[in-house]
Amino acid sequence: MKNILVPLGLSKDSVSIARLQYAIDFAKELGGTVYAVQVFKELPRSGSLPSVNETLKDISATTIEEKLAQVDKKGVTVTALPLEGDLLEAIPEFNLKHSIDLIVLGAESDDIKMPYFLGETSGSLVKKTEIPVLIIPENYEFKPISKILMAIKSGVIKKETTLNPIKEILSTFNADIKLLQVKTAEYLPEDSEFQKDLAALISSYKSSENGTLFQGVLEHLNENNPDLLCVLRRNRGFFGKLWEDNKVLKKDFESRIPLLVLKGAY
Known part of the structure; x- marks a missing residue:
C-alpha cells in the first residue's frame, strides 16, 4: 500500500x-x-x-x-x-x-x-x-497493529488481489489474524470452503451463529480486543445491503477501532 x-x-x-x-x-x-x-x-x-x-x-x-x-x-x-x-x-x-x-x-x-x-x-x-x-474513528491515534479480527460470512474469495492489503499489514506489523465466520440464515454449505490464500493467513478460526455479521462482530470484539477489524464488501449480503442508501446508521453497524473494508470478493 x-x-x-x-x-x-x-x-x-x-x-x-x-x-x-x-x-x-x-x-x-x-x-x-x-x-x-x-x-x-x-x-x-x-x-x-x-x-x-x-x-x-x-x-x-x-x-x-x-x-x-x-x-x-x-x-x-x-x-x-x-x-x-x-x-x-x-x-x-x-x-x-x-x-x-x-x-x-x-x-x-x-x-x-x-x-x-x-x-x-x-x-x-x-x-x-x-x-x-x-x-x-474520530480522533483515533495510530498504534502498531498486533491483532486483527477478520469477520466474514463466506470463505469464498474469487479475486486474487482482494487480500493483498491485509497481507501487507500482517507482514509489516508481524500481526496475528483471527478469522471469525458468522453463519447467518443465508449461510450455504459452500461458504465453509476457504480460499487457499485466506487459509494461509489466519492464526486462529472461530465460527458463530448470529442474525447478522454485525451481531457476530459485537459478540466477539471484547473477547479478542483487536487493533483492527477487517471485513469484505461483497456485491450481495449484509454489507451490500448496508450501503444501499449510502449512509450507514450506527444501529446497523459501527466500529470503535479502525475498520478495513476490502473491495468486493466477487
Missing part, C-alpha cells in the same frame, strides 16, 4: 487533521506516500475565465497546505492534491493514473446524538470504489 489517499473537507478541520496524521503514521510504517485531497468545483466555462478556475484551484491547494502545516510528516512524502469536480468521480479518475492502494476515511462523531457511522459521501465511496478503504 504505497499510495494512500486522504480526502479532506468531509468533517471539521480538527478531525480531518487527526485522520491525516493517522494516515501519515500508517504510511511511515508501510513506506508509503500520502495524497491529501480536497475537491474544488470549477465554474462553467461559458461564464468564467480560466484564471478564475485557476484561482479556485490555488485556494484549495492553500487550504490543504494549511492543514499539512498542523501535522508531523515524519519524513513521509505528503502531496497536496486539489482535484476538480465531484469527489466520487475525481478519485476513480485519479486512481487510473496513479494506482491508489488505500483510501483513509473517518467515521462520523461518536456522539450518541449522531445516528450515522458513515455519512453520505463516505458511505458512497465505500460502496462504489474498488479501492480498499480504512475507516478511522
Whole structure:
C-alpha cells in the first residue's frame, strides 16, 4: 500500500487533521506516500475565465497546505492534491493514473446524538470504489497493529488481489489474524470452503451463529480486543445491503477501532 489517499473537507478541520496524521503514521510504517485531497468545483466555462478556475484551484491547494502545516510528516512524502469536480468521480479518475492502494476515511462523531457511522459521501465511496478503504474513528491515534479480527460470512474469495492489503499489514506489523465466520440464515454449505490464500493467513478460526455479521462482530470484539477489524464488501449480503442508501446508521453497524473494508470478493 504505497499510495494512500486522504480526502479532506468531509468533517471539521480538527478531525480531518487527526485522520491525516493517522494516515501519515500508517504510511511511515508501510513506506508509503500520502495524497491529501480536497475537491474544488470549477465554474462553467461559458461564464468564467480560466484564471478564475485557476484561482479556485490555488485556494484549495492553500487550504490543504494549511492543514499539512498542523501535522508531523515524519519524513513521509505528503502531496497536496486539489482535484476538480465531484469527489466520487475525481478519485476513480485519479486512481487510473496513479494506482491508489488505500483510501483513509473517518467515521462520523461518536456522539450518541449522531445516528450515522458513515455519512453520505463516505458511505458512497465505500460502496462504489474498488479501492480498499480504512475507516478511522474520530480522533483515533495510530498504534502498531498486533491483532486483527477478520469477520466474514463466506470463505469464498474469487479475486486474487482482494487480500493483498491485509497481507501487507500482517507482514509489516508481524500481526496475528483471527478469522471469525458468522453463519447467518443465508449461510450455504459452500461458504465453509476457504480460499487457499485466506487459509494461509489466519492464526486462529472461530465460527458463530448470529442474525447478522454485525451481531457476530459485537459478540466477539471484547473477547479478542483487536487493533483492527477487517471485513469484505461483497456485491450481495449484509454489507451490500448496508450501503444501499449510502449512509450507514450506527444501529446497523459501527466500529470503535479502525475498520478495513476490502473491495468486493466477487
